[in-house]
Amino acid sequence: MHLESLGWDASFADEFRPFEHDGLAPARVAVEHRSEYVVYSQHGELRAELTGRLRHGDEHPAVGDWVAVAPRPDEGRATIHAVLPRRSAFVRKVAWAETKPQVVAANVDVAFVVAGLDLNYNVRRIERYLTLAWESGAQPVVLLTKADLCEDVESRVYEVESVAFGVPVHPVSAPHGDGVDTVRSYVPPGRTAALLGSSGVGKSTLVNALVGTELLAVREIREDGRGRHTTSHRQLVPLPEGGLVLDTPGMRELQLWDADSGIEAAFQDLESLAAECRFADCAHRREPGCAVRAALANGTLEMERFESWRKLQRELERLAMKQDARARSESRKERARFARSMRKTSY
Ligand code: GDP
Ligand code: ZN
Numbered sequence: 001m002h003l004e005s006l007g008w009d010a011s012f013a014d015e016f017r018p019f020e021h022d023g024l025a026p027a028r029v030a031v032e033h034r035s036e037y038v039v040y041s042q043h044g045e046l047r048a049e050l051t052g053r054l055r056h057g058d059e060h061p062a063v064g065d066w067v068a069v070a071p072r073p074d075e076g077r078a079t080i081h082a083v084l085p086r087r088s089a090f091v092r093k094v095a096w097a098e099t100k101p102q103v104v105a106a107n108v109d110v111a112f113v114v115a116g117l118d119l120n121y122n123v124r125r126i127e128r129y130l131t132l133a134w135e136s137g138a139q140p141v142v143l144l145t146k147a148d149l150c151e152d153v154e155s156r157v158y159e160v161e162s163v164a165f166g167v168p169v170h171p172v173s174a175p176h177g178d179g180v181d182t183v184r185s186y187v188p189p190g191r192t193a194a195l196l197g198s199s200g201v202g203k204s205t206l207v208n209a210l211v212g213t214e215l216l217a218v219r220e221i222r223e224d225g226r227g228r229h230t231t232s233h234r235q236l237v238p239l240p241e242g243g244l245v246l247d248t249p250g251m252r253e254l255q256l257w258d259a260d261s262g263i264e265a266a267f268q269d270l271e272s273l274a275a276e277c278r279f280a281d282c283a284h285r286r287e288p289g290c291a292v293r294a295a296l297a298n299g300t301l302e303m304e305r306f307e308s309w310r311k312l313q314r315e316l317e318r319l320a321m322k323q324d325a326r327a328r329s330e331s332r333k334e335r336a337r338f339a340r341s342m343r344k345t346s347y
Contacts, residue, residue: 015085024081026084027080032248043071046078048077051079054081062105063248067083068084087137088107088136089103092250104248105248108138110139112143112193118146130163130266142168143179143183157169172206180210183210189242194251195251211240273291274291284306
């Protein structure tokens with residue numbers, strides 16, 4: 001296994017320098033289970049566990065992360081000592097059972113926003129997935145699957161391009177092999193791609209077309225000693241011609257409200273219009289000197305796009321409010337704990 005073909009480069013090597021002296025080696029996280037990892041390393045695939053310090057800390061490795069490991073190649077195992085700084089990350093901010101933001105994928109270079117050109121086609125949804133992609137720091141590319149089911153592919157591509165600001169847009173029909181080579185050209189050796197998009201749009205079909213086999217089948221990993229079997233598959237899939245595709249359950253569950261600052265990149269036109277409004281806190285309703293209303297009136301801005309921007313903003317506000325409420329209740333608990341401890345000591 002060559003580190004370079006796994007995405008290792010000079011800047012990761014720089015980040016790794018502090019760990020070189022401790023007999024540690026670089027490795028990349030390929031699979032994440034609840035308590036166990038699989039990493040790719042110079043010694044091949046190793047099953048890995050976290051040091052106690054990492055286990056109890058906040059910064060758990062995610063699939064795609066580069067980590068510093070103490071390898072035990074004879075056992076096929078390693079211990080993960082540190083996570084190198086991430087170049088990009090997909091973060092799940094809220095799932096009702098969880099309190100902390102959770103990194104679901106790291107160091108993705110290309111984020112394929114996948115949408116189908118069938119009856120479920122919806123340019124607003126593409127806009128929102130693009131927001132997520134921008135937010136991660138990866139380079140977005142839109143893939144319009146099921147092109148074989150669409151009468152007028154060209155005008156769809158044009159429509160998506162008009163909301164996607166310099167993001168490449170490609171139609172594909174994976175079962176027929178159309179456009180798959182173009183998709184592959186974004187994932188040369190050393191590059192990592194991930195797929196974003198609703199269920200059923202054709203992400204698995206695309207991954208299988210890239211890999212060239214029905215590779216996303218299950219694979220068995222034997223649990224040491226206990227003789228228990230865990231079914232699992234790789235979540236960072238090496239492609240035959242180099243490059244990697246990251247495909248994890250967490251990535252598939254990413255919700256649209258995980259977008260935040262990405263909204264600015266995805267709605268550049270609206271953000272820059274809003275910056276021209278006379279009032280900095282313009283709500284774009286009836287304020288004088290509202291550039292957004294003016295653009296709506298003269299037809300340079302589409303009402304649907306404006307509404308989709310507003311809707312996304314409202315969702316983000318609601319989310320922020322929920323997080324505030326949680327923070328308030330945490331600090332209430334904290335104060336109560338403090339008050340209790342004070343009472344105890346005064347007795
Ligand atoms: P995922 O949930 O995003 O992984 O979607 P799948 O890859 O499982 O695909 C969902 C369905 O769409 C399957 O029945 C695929 O055969 C079908 N499908 C995927 N890509 C295409 C395509 O390009 N053209 C057509 N006609 N069907 C497709
Ligand atoms: Zn305004």
